[in-house]
Amino acid sequence: MTTHDPSGPAAGPETRGRAIPPASVARLTIYLRALNSLLAEGVERVSSEELAEAAGVKSAMLRKDLSYLGSYGTRGVGYEVQLLTRTIAARLGLTQEWRVAIVGAGNLGRALAGYSGFTTRGFEVAAIFDADPAVIGSEVGGLKVSAVMDLEKVLARTGVNMVVLAVPARSAQELCDELVAAGVRSILSFAPVVLQVPPGVEVRKVDMATELQILAYHAQRAQESEQSSQSRARSAR
Amino acid sequence: MTTHDPSGPAAGPETRGRAIPPASVARLTIYLRALNSLLAEGVERVSSEELAEAAGVKSAMLRKDLSYLGSYGTRGVGYEVQLLTRTIAARLGLTQEWRVAIVGAGNLGRALAGYSGFTTRGFEVAAIFDADPAVIGSEVGGLKVSAVMDLEKVLARTGVNMVVLAVPARSAQELCDELVAAGVRSILSFAPVVLQVPPGVEVRKVDMATELQILAYHAQRAQESEQSSQSRARSAR
Structure with a gap:
């Protein structure tokens, strides 16, 4: 089984020097939130599919993001929740005050x-x-x-x-x-x-308005699909 | 020259039906902000490189994102600021109240x-x-x-x-x-x-704490590079 010394990868010079792409950093904060919920529920292991679903991303993307932390998880066994939580927190700089x-x-x-x-x-x-x-x-x-x-x-x-x-x-x-x-x-x-x-x-x-703009995009799409299903319903009559 | 009827692509059924990936929607709001600044400065045309730089993304990514709106911009001429602003706003659902x-x-x-x-x-x-x-x-x-x-x-x-x-x-x-x-x-x-x-x-x-976590990642990296340049300076002495 491949597990890690908790102090290892986050502190290791081979991973420390490598910058994580901004989008991956943002997603790591989401995984961390999901992991903290699992910890609170007493869950000890999680598969990449389960964690990806909890975070709302594809599991291939999750595995790619976690690869920046070094090698984690064991095929068929998944991730140790506590270890992964600590590793992400350390890499994000959240173990310091x-x-x-x-x-x-x-x-x-x-x-x-x-x-x-x-x-x-x-x-x-x-x-x-x-x-x-x-x-x-x-x-x-x-x-x-x-x-x-x-x-x-x-x-x-x-x-x-x-x-x-x-x-x-x-x-x-x-x-x-x-x-x-x-x-x-x-x-x-x-x-x-x-x-x-x-x-x-x-x-x-x-920028708090950005989120409203993104919401507007989804709201408009919902309106459009409602309108088009209404017009389909009309023409079917 | 390929320009568009402003009412065209945003309302056109061929683009309307296609969902834009979430990350692209988020970036469209950033381009919109950059374009509004250009409009305020009276700029009429902008190249994809200039707009990408103003938005802080690679120009290939910008072109990919804008491809969801239909075909825009002319090679060597760039984008009409006003038209692109209107098109993004329409697609994001910002032309309605x-x-x-x-x-x-x-x-x-x-x-x-x-x-x-x-x-x-x-x-x-x-x-x-x-x-x-x-x-x-x-x-x-x-x-x-x-x-x-x-x-x-x-x-x-x-x-x-x-x-x-x-x-x-x-x-x-x-x-x-x-x-x-x-x-x-x-x-x-x-x-x-x-x-x-x-x-x-x-x-x-x-989640306002997410942004602080991302900031913590960058702050920790800055500390590390400062420490490593200090230790290099010490060992060079």
């Missing part, structure tokens, strides 16, 4: 500060910032809102290594520049604008 | 009601609901908060054809069932749970 700051204590920042999906996935919200003197010092999600002016000092004190930018489009670039100047290298932005950053800084953008 | 209701007037619901990215992309927020008597009747984003109890009545009156679910995980399935019972067929959920719906109902889930 991520301390998140939220910049912007408006409605979105407050929603994110209270979002249960962050803490259950190992992201601790360690600081929240705002520029409004009326908001600074108030409490949000159990944290005192800090002044954007004190960004560098507070980020250093709280050990933050990841920032979520939840500010309006018009102030996003300015705050992004301040974050970069304060040494932040990983930014998740909810502002509906493209942010310019120097090399070495990673910005990911969440 | 989408009226959105937000269920949940908490921090996230309020943030979404005020999100400028929705209205600029053609999604009009027409109603907002909550179950809390203290919130019902108050004003959020220019709308009076309706009672969840009146869901069916208000959805019919406001002509809503798409719902954003911005409620806590624990009440998401119950509200989802009520929405389906009220005739809603397109739901975008921000609740970090899997929702069960009958066939014919499309649910898309926005």
Whole structure:
């Protein structure tokens, strides 16, 4: 049987150096979610077909994605749920502690500060910032809102290594520049604008309208197929 | 030169029936955003290489994605920005009016009601609901908060054809069932749970932690390459 030392492939230099394609990274997060559900149910082994189905992908694609982690699973036996969970988490960088700051204590920042999906996935919200003197010092999600002016000092004190930018489009670039100047290298932005950053800084953008657009595509197709089956029904009469 | 009647390909039965793969649908929304920026700058033509670069994809992939819309662009001349914008929008279902209701007037619901990215992309927020008597009747984003109890009545009156679910995980399935019972067929959920719906109902889930996980992968890789260049520097000494 081929099983792995858990510390092996994720830490091994032969796999560590190889970048995983962006689409595979995104799918690994989906497998991880499915695996965590299986773990919670006490499932110990899962076949690639079962895991692929739980994640909503084809099993060939799942096997391709998992090949970036090294060699896993045994033909006819499947994957050990716990081992695969640990390996994906390690490769995604989720076994280290991520301390998140939220910049912007408006409605979105407050929603994110209270979002249960962050803490259950190992992201601790360690600081929240705002520029409004009326908001600074108030409490949000159990944290005192800090002044954007004190960004560098507070980020250093709280050990933050990841920032979520939840500010309006018009102030996003300015705050992004301040974050970069304060040494932040990983930014998740909810502002509906493209942010310019120097090399070495990673910005990911969440565009909430994109999902509505994708939903619109499916909704329109559903309407069309309804209309065409109605017209078929009419012409059959 | 091969140009198209704008009403042509999007409405043509030969393209309409063909489903676009999910990853291509997602990328079409990115091209649309890039094209809208070009339109705003007054650009009339764009090559596949330029558009691919603006969208952050390889030009072969862009051409493949656009092939689902029918035949576009002329070798050596590129795409007409306005025509391609209209064609993608039509195919994504964005030329019809989408009226959105937000269920949940908490921090996230309020943030979404005020999100400028929705209205600029053609999604009009027409109603907002909550179950809390203290919130019902108050004003959020220019709308009076309706009672969840009146869901069916208000959805019919406001002509809503798409719902954003911005409620806590624990009440998401119950509200989802009520929405389906009220005739809603397109739901975008921000609740970090899997929702069960009958066939014919499309649910898309926005998981905000996924983006943080992808960011963690890149952050960890950046740390590793920094560490390995430091250790190379040490051993070179």
